[in-house]
Amino acid sequence: MALHIYNTLTRRKEPFESVHPDRIGVYFCGPTVYGDAHVGHAKAYITADIVNRYLRFRFPDKKVTYVQNITDVGHMTDNDDVSGEDKLEVQSRKERKHPMEVAEYYTRRYFEDMDALNITRPDISPRATGHIIEQIEIIKELLTKGYAYEVNGNVYFDVAQDKDYGKLSGRKAEEQESSGRVEERSDKRSPQDFALWKRAEKGHLLQWPSPWGMGFPGWHIECSAMSMKYLGESFDIHGAGLENSFPHNECEIAQSECATGKKPFVKYWMHNNMVTTGGVKMGKSLGNSAYLRDLYQQYDPLSLRFTILQSHYRSTTEFTEEAIAAADAGYQKLLSSYHRLLQASMGLPVTGLEESNSLVREFIASMDDDFNTAKAIATLYDLSTETNSALTQQDKGRYATLRSTWNVLAGNILGILPRAASTQSDLTEKMDSAMHLLIRQRKAARDRRDFAASDAIRNELDAAGIVLEDTKEGTTWRLK
């Protein structure tokens, strides 16, 4: 069995073979930093995180480089032509800050929000504004090769020159309806052409000198410039939200392949589906989207991560209170099993992953099948059952292996184990001995049948967030 990835380009699952023998390049379209991250960002970047974590696990000998851009030059609120406003500039006016200040502010908050979800940071987080030169170079190349034309300080990609245009989305330019809006005073030769460089109107805060005058880059060109700069002209995986496949990713392919003459620009295209509520897409423009920061007030971020992983990345995720609560209940059950094991196995040596174990094999087979996290999580419940029964039978010989299974599958690959708990810190050990003092006090009370006293200890600890549980082998404690 080999890792298979569903490739949007071919609309099939294909076995993964890296472009280069010793390295893998992964790029996901990053956020435009003019507002806080919402649930949709969570699904997209958890998907990216799973891809990266799993590739690193599956191909330990290959260097995986993960690049995710930060879009800090605004795109238009309207269409990409004369009308419309730069989103970052709109926000900067609202907040009375320079656009770069706005970008910086939301970039930091973005990383905080992603950190909470236990998303490993990209190896490189290139800023669009830091790569204006690279973008201009590609545009110059496209002009030289006749794939682009300049009109009044604007440069457009000439879609008619690229026979491959449409290969990702299956769209043919002639069949597109002109979106209902009137193309007012367009300089374009054809409505399908898209902007590579735009002339800046006076007062536009973000603008740079170029061979075509003062201006700023078009929407799509940044991703081509930054991905190829760090991953090469032909790399392995490019991901994005489904809604970006057209026009954004389609245009990326066109401009990249025409500029370099190398095909394919990207070998595997991955697109994650949306988060819905009541069956309808959650989106910024629809006003039904939830900011992660607000959600964190109510839910454990890792529990949200778990909720998202319980559906496949190419399926929609139904995000309602009921769905989150149900997922959370199951998640807490897994965690409790893991925590009990951690306590019982304190001090035992770390062992490797037992790769022959049928459960481990099943987990890997699920992940190999286009990152089927929902199916993989099902095997975690088997692991939980196995762990619980080892614990009840005091089968200590199994503890170390079980613990490393949890750490690798649930921890390293799925990233759903709390960080603090995955290492046996000094603090935990000290707390453990303090807890045993209280547990002994309570046992003494119970032995003399003073239940008022014993219940008081349990209740007060419970109020402090510590749960005591009486089992056959004695009383155990865990954090709520």
Next chain:
RNA sequence: GGCGCCGUAGCCAAGUGGUAAGGCAGAGCUCUGCAAAAGCUCCAUUCCCCGGUUCAAGUCCGGGCGGCGCCUCCA
């Protein structure tokens, strides 16, 4: 209008043509001073509907019905 996706139990959800994973909720039992946890058992003769292909279809094909996404910024 064009491109594409989906419809599986009360809810979330996986499903490679071979006889419906998993979780939540619900019911019962064991253990227990009580509680919690854990364990065991039960919980879709059926996968929106109708045809077809096949020894065999939730899975393939055709036609309906219903929902959704993209074609404007959006993860």
